[in-house]
Amino acid sequence: MSSTAALEIEGLRKSFGKNLVLDGIDLSVGEHEVTCLIGASGSGKSTLLRCVNLLEPVDAGRIVVAGEEITRRGVDVNRVRRRIGIVFQAFNLFPHMSVLENVTLAPRLALRKGRGETEEQARALLGRFGLSDKVEAYPDHLSGGQQQRVAIVRALAMQPRLMLLDEVTSALDPELVAEVLDVIGELAAGGMTMVIATHEMGFARDIATRVCFLDDGVILEQGSPEQMFGSPREPRTQQFLQRIVSAHRL
Amino acid sequence: MEGRRGVAIALLSTVVFLVVVGVAITHSPGWHEIRRTFFDWSEFKSSFPEIARAFLLNCKIFSISECFILAFALLLAVLRSLPGPVFFPLRALAVVYADFFRGVPTILVIALLGFGAPALQVSGVPTSTTFWGIVSLVLVYSAYVSEVYRAGIDSVHPSQEAAARSLGLTRGQTLRKVILPQAVRRVIPPLLNDFIGLQKDTALVGTLGAIEAFQQASIDSAATFHYTPYLAAAVLFVAITIPLARFTDWLIARDRRRRQAQGMHA
Known part of the structure; x- marks a missing residue:
């Protein structure tokens, strides 16, 4: 494994009580790569992403981001998180703040940037993703798709080296999915390193550098999208994709 | 039309109710005596100005206590929500505090501190009964209000928190911003409810000898063998607490409307 990998995970284990969720995950993500995690609900996709962002303490194993082990004792979690953006399924915007305040809060507090600078940057980012007219709006007055785009912009405003997307379209009405996937596509085209947990198989096939199939807390199979969706080797992967196809999701 | 009919029925039933209660009271055997001692208009007029002046002390006790309660209770609630084993002693302290001061009758705390603290005769310790009355109310009401805050914090x-921490905000920044x-926005109605209780309980400070509205009424009553001064004091309290109660109801209703509107949006 090269030392220049954006993200390196070795032997990651995590359980909640007696429930073993991650049972030895090994994963290497290169710079500018887009890794899609697929698998049934409960297979550990979300937990894996939350562990990388240190929102969940890991039980065993190592996570290395851009050469720095972030799972070692005494690591400054706030510093680590500033370089890793995460976007959640349920958006989790701050409802008492306007879109602009949502986006500028972390750069101002965590990066100690000035109000003028952060607002200028936020307006530019919001404009880039078609949200210019929503700058002063409050989250409750936005559609789900708009909220999720704001959440992505909020994470981007910290200028992360790595973005983690946790089923970001699963809570959206079908007609709003595309606008969010377009944003992610644009990020990928811009060279953003991303790890994406998703149920959108068509999207994964189009955008992924690599696809990982999670089953029961392990990465059962990984490969290029062509290989994974065209000729998966593992019976469990075949079974999972078969079910997706019959549900008309691919 | 439905609305107007409803109003008419409500009006009629209220009038009937009041007449029945009024007749029952005025025809009771002791009514003549009660009217003489409780409802003497000239006595009311003569005692009212002084009681109103004393009531200013209630308002002063209320306002000063309230400021300290809001701040101190917030501190207690934050202490109690600190995570991890390191903060166990602070959490435990906050729990014991809330349990204790919600368990002891307010009037006992006021008596213990109001009579006890000045009796220590330590130099620098204030001897003002009003001061110790305020301290007691702050101690007792902070226990209640901290629970209200805590409910608000738990409701977020x-x-x-995950979203804020994931952006690199510290625990303190997350809590503050x-x-x-x-949390505070959500608990404003129950907070106001506790304010109403506090405004009434300022009368307990009178038991230490501070001349507030209730104490002034007692003095007048003892001098004239009339209970009408108590009625004057009651009118003053009600004049403050009823608008507060209506304001609280209005806030709760507005809150519910907003949440329903949001629910429809989501």
Whole structure:
């Protein structure tokens, strides 16, 4: 494994009580790569992403981001998180703040940037993703798709080296999915390193550098999208994709 | 038309109710005596100005206590929500505090501190009964209000904290900018409810000898063998607490309307 990998995970284990969720995950993500995690609900996709962002303490194993082990004792979690953006399924915007305040809060507090600078940057980012007219709006007055785009912009405003997307379209009405996937596509085209947990198989096939199939807390199979969706080797992967196809999701 | 008919029925039933109660009271055997001692208009007029002046002390006790309660209770609530084993002693302290001061009758705390603290005769310790009355009310009401705050903090979904921390905000920044603003907004109606209780309980400070409205009424009553001064004091309390109660109801209703509107949006 090269030392220049954006993200390196070795032997990651995590359980909640007696429930073993991650049972030895090994994963290497290169710079500018887009890794899609697929698998049934409960297979550990979300937990894996939350562990990388240190929102969940890991039980065993190592996570290395851009050469720095972030799972070692005494690591400054706030510093680590500033370089890793995460976007959640349920958006989790701050409802008492306007879109602009949502986006500028972390750069101002965590990066100690000035109000003028952060607002200028936020307006530019919001404009880039078609949200210019929503700058002063409050989250409750936005559609789900708009909220999720704001959440992505909020994470981007910290200028992360790595973005983690946790089923970001699963809570959206079908007609709003595309606008969010377009944003992610644009990020990928811009060279953003991303790890994406998703149920959108068509999207994964189009955008992924690599696809990982999670089953029961392990990465059962990984490969290029062509290989994974065209000729998966593992019976469990075949079974999972078969079910997706019959549900008309691919 | 439905609305107007409803109003008419409500009006009629209220009038009937009041007439029945009024007749029952005025025809009771002791009514003549009660009217003489409780409802003497000239006595009311003569005692009212002084009681109103004394009532200013109630308002002063209320306002000063309230400021300290809001701050101290917030501190207690934050202490109690600190995570991890390191903060166990602070959490435990906050729990014991809330349990103790919600368990002891307010009037006992006021008596213990109001008579006890000045009797220590330590130099620098204030001897003012009003001062110790305020301290007692702050101690007791902070226990209640901290529970209200805590309910508010608990009502903010953990995903809000996760979102803030994931952006690199510290625990303190998350609490200050994300959790508390949402928590406090949600508990304003129950907070106002406790304010109403506090405004009434300022009368307990009178038991230490401070001349507030209730104490002034007692003095007048003892001098004239009339209970009408108590009625004057009651009118003053009600004049403050009823508008507060209506304001609280209005806030709760507005809150519910907003949440329903949001629910429809989501």
